[in-house]
Amino acid sequence: MKLGVNKQRIGGRAKAIAWMCTLVYFASYLTRNNFSVMMLNICNEMGTTKTALAVVVTGLTIAYGLGQIISGLMGDKIKPQLMLTMGLCLACASNIAIFFCSNITLMTVIWCINGFAHSMLWPPIVRIMSMYLTDEEYSYSAVRVSWGSSFATILMYLALPQLLKIASWRVLMLACAAVGIGICVAWTVTNPRFLKEPVINSRSAKKTDGKSVFLKPPSFVYLPIALIMLGIILQGILRDGVQNWMPFYLSESFGIPESDAITSTVLLAIFSVISFAVFDLLHRKVFKNEVFCAAMIFALSAISAFVLYCVALFTSLAIPAMLLMAIIVASMHGINLMLITVVPKRFVKSGKVSTYSGILNACTYIGAALSSYGFAALAESFGWNFTILMWVFVSLAGLAVCLAATPVWKRFRKEYSDAE
The missing domain is CATH 1.20.1250.20 (MFS general substrate transporter like domains)
Known part of the structure; x- marks a missing residue:
């Protein structure tokens, strides 16, 4: 392959x-x-x-x-x-x-x-x-x-x-x-x-007298964009939340030395390198719709988080927990690729690719800010098992949001982005 x-x-x-x-x-x-x-x-x-x-x-x-x-x-x-x-x-x-x-x-x-x-x-x-x-x-x-x-x-x-x-x-x-x-x-x-x-191709802005004439996106696109922004916030919550708190979880739950727990962050990065290529392939060859692809990746994250919850609840195995967290973070990188890198490309006719890119990327850091204190408070007050269960619900919320946006986004692609 x-x-x-x-x-x-x-x-x-x-x-x-x-x-x-x-x-x-x-x-x-x-x-x-x-x-x-x-x-x-x-x-x-x-x-x-x-x-x-x-x-x-x-x-x-x-x-x-x-x-x-x-x-x-x-x-x-x-x-x-x-x-x-x-x-x-x-x-x-x-x-x-x-x-x-x-x-x-x-x-x-x-x-x-x-x-x-x-x-x-x-x-x-x-x-x-x-x-x-x-x-x-x-x-x-x-x-x-x-x-x-x-x-x-x-x-x-x-x-x-x-x-x-x-x-x-x-x-x-x-x-x-x-x-x-x-x-x-x-x-x-x-x-x-x-x-x-x-x-210059059929999907770029039209040319008139050598000047680009940009086309305003249809108003119905702002509903899926709002849902995509919410999906990106949820992605930011999980990506930074799991990545930043993984060393603390491994150290507190499994007694792994702090230095080794921090080094485990490298595992997340290695998984993300692989995930970018895999999810790009799935997007282009299988789903062919970046928002629906993001929904399916959220589903993978929800399954992984639930399995992690079961591992944490019934076993004391560090390696499976580490691998499952790596899959969750890799999934969030895949969603990042779909919603922050691919989605802005669909607005090339509007001449506002940079604007949409900046706004969408900013949503990631709203999620990151929420996770910084949110997951810390949850872990401190209710323990890591409850916190991991919240990762399941955040993933399911992302799945629901992206599925809701998919039909209208498909229409937007057909009538605007991909139209001749």
């Missing part, structure tokens, strides 16, 4: 665009999440608590989520290539600036700026893929760009704990900034070679 798009139909130009965007997204994850990965070491070095330092990461999350909406709107007005360069430069500058900080308030301000800088990256990436790639090339690129986040996660969780034994966290922030600068230079130098003429 071949995963992904048939490589014979993917040209060298499309591959170059895909892998350059992948590098940019890799740099984004590296310079955005490095602080969180090293937080325990930073707490010890600064002599502060995790609670006090958590405000720095919370500030980044809020700025990133709100910035998605602003950057989405900006992304349809500003040249996306330029916006990517600006965002990555600002992110690298923030990583350099925090090297000199020892005041938590100032660190929070700098990391909020970093959060906004990263919000400038995803909407233009989606716009570039929509403008310069055909549908098959877009699918090829979307999978590989998504890999960028997983590769960065694997690198950080494997390398940073080891490097912290020989270097301070401040030096490693500079190292991450250096990688980001290198990728930024490579992007700036190479993108003019590949991003020359947008792809």
